[in-house]
Structures are given as structure tokens and as C-alpha cells.
Amino acid sequence: MSIVSRERTSTGLATGAWIVQPPPPGGIGARVHGLDPRRVDATQAARLLELVYEHKLVVFEKVPLPPSDYIAFARCFGEPQIYFQPNYHHPDHPEIFVSSNVPENGRKVGVAGTGRYWHTDYQFFDDPLPLTMLQPIRLPRTRRETSYIDMQRMWRELPADLRAALVDRKAVHEAKWRYKIQATDIDKSITEILEEFGRETPPVRHPTVLRHPVNARELLYVSEGFTVGLDGVGYEQGKDQLAQVFRFCHQPEHVHVHTWCEGDILLWDNRQLMHRAGDTPKGEQSTSWRIGIYDGLPFYTNRPDGARPAAPPVLPGHGNPTAC
Numbered sequence: 001m002s003i004v005s006r007e008r009t010s011t012g013l014a015t016g017a018w019i020v021q022p023p024p025p026g027g028i029g030a031r032v033h034g035l036d037p038r039r040v041d042a043t044q045a046a047r048l049l050e051l052v053y054e055h056k057l058v059v060f061e062k063v064p065l066p067p068s069d070y071i072a073f074a075r076c077f078g079e080p081q082i083y084f085q086p087n088y089h090h091p092d093h094p095e096i097f098v099s100s101n102v103p104e105n106g107r108k109v110g111v112a113g114t115g116r117y118w119h120t121d122y123q124f125f126d127d128p129l130p131l132t133m134l135q136p137i138r139l140p141r142t143r144r145e146t147s148y149i150d151m152q153r154m155w156r157e158l159p160a161d162l163r164a165a166l167v168d169r170k171a172v173h174e175a176k177w178r179y180k181i182q183a184t185d186i187d188k189s190i191t192e193i194l195e196e197f198g199r200e201t202p203p204v205r206h207p208t209v210l211r212h213p214v215n216a217r218e219l220l221y222v223s224e225g226f227t228v229g230l231d232g233v234g235y236e237q238g239k240d241q242l243a244q245v246f247r248f249c250h251q252p253e254h255v256h257v258h259t260w261c262e263g264d265i266l267l268w269d270n271r272q273l274m275h276r277a278g279d280t281p282k283g284e285q286s287t288s289w290r291i292g293i294y295d296g297l298p299f300y301t302n303r304p305d306g307a308r309p310a311a312p313p314v315l316p317g318h319g320n321p322t323a324c
């Protein structure tokens, strides 16, 4: 049974009367009950961010928010991102990335079926997205979930031969194979579309093993969705080694499934987790609002000496309560 602690009395780190339920030992995902997301001050925001870095995923229970409050809550943890493809934007709030198969007033809004493969957000850019916030808006009737894999655990438990293949190496990440066709692509050939998107999102390289900027944890940073090769390794060999790594990671005992509940908001650390959206059952409706958040820290702090970064994290955006 998980320990339940009241933040006000047990740790003295926060002033709110919300309750934190940590995950079971070795697990991921804390749950926060009783938080009023419209009244989060800087101290509370810093404590909540500590929970995210510690437990990798935090679920705020029963806190449904309209768009402007939702964006303000995200701003407690950093700077909301404007996604680089406008067809994903909420019509009135570009900070909100809409995943939806439900038209609004006869208009298509957002994009359906996003992220149904293992990935971390923005892995294919030089500045990947540190945090992701997700608010399910319309829940499918029969299946409603997002799945996660703990990449700290994966690096720790990866078989020795695969660790040896990845250590001190960079991986190549690319988005073009996940591009979703838009209305403006009509009359273009597949080759033109791929070339155009490939120019916008050229391949990038990141270390296969990251060092977290806050807790110095070592984290495996490859995904089946976006990682296309290993730098300095032949194409076939790299593909084969990555396939073995993914087979290891994707084993059911490594997957944490979060089932959406009405009114919950999720916040997770993309450095430490990869995730996959669940399929929406045929004929059912699904809408979720995502906000990407830059927390103001480097995505990773790999250093040749392997030392823990000396500087403590500077939490961005605090001091003007929204709250924050």
C-alpha cells in the first residue's frame, strides 16, 4: 500500500493542503489530491516540480480547467511551447496542442490519432521538450490510456552487450516518418512532402544516455518512434542494435499504463520517460489537450567527468502567482 502524506504537515515544503500519494517502490507516477490549480504559489509550484523530477509522472486528480486557466497552470512550471505545426493548435489558444477526432461546429480541430508509438516529445529537435502536460477532455468509452516506460530503469537494467553498444554514443532522431498529411498537401507527391518536411526537421543527434540536469540520473534516450540510427555505426548494425533495445524496453512488465479519469491533468518529465498514446476504439470520440513546457533547464548535462551538475535548478516563471 502506498504511503499517503499531507504536504502541509509531513514535509513542510509546501503550504497547500493537498495530499501526495507516491508510487509503489520502484514505480513511477505520484498522485496529487485536493490541489486547486488556480491558486498555486511559487513555493507550491517548486514542490510540485520536485515531485515530477522525483516520480517522473504526476497526476493531478479532478482538476478540470478551461483553456486560459490550463495555460496559467502550465506556466507555473515553465514556458508553454507553441507547437511548430499550426494545424495542431487549439483555435483560440496556440499553446494548446489538440489531439482529437471530434469536429467542432463542423470544423476539424487539431489532429486525430497522435503519438500512438513509443517516443518522447520533440526528440527530433535540438531543444527537446522537457515537460508535457496533458488534460483529457473527451474520454473514449472503453479504452482511455497513455502508457509510459521508465528510461532510468531501462538504462540500469539493459543487458550488458546492449549497454556496451550504446555507451558514449549519439543516436540520430528524425520526425519525417511520423508526418501526418494535411489539407495543404493535396496534389503533392509523397517524395515532395517528405523532402519539404525533412528540410523543416532535419535529423538531430543526442547522446544515447542522458544525465538529468536536476538529479543527475542516467537515462536511456532512444525511442522506436523517432530514433533512426546510431551515430558512427553502420545502417544495418545500428538498426539491429536499436531493435534489440526496443524489444527489451517494450516488454509488458516495463510498461506503466495510466488510465484516464474525468478531470485529471497529467504532467511528466520527457527526459525520464517515453510514452505512447492509446488507440481510440473505432467509432468512439477522444479529445485531449497537451501543453509542452520548457522548464528553463538544459535538457541534459552530460559532462566528460560524469560529475553531478553543481548549479541547483532555477525554476522559471515564479513570483507572479496565478497563481505562480
Ligand SMILES: [Fe+2]
Residues within 6 Å of the ligand: 115, 119, 120, 121, 275
Ligand atoms: Fe507525445
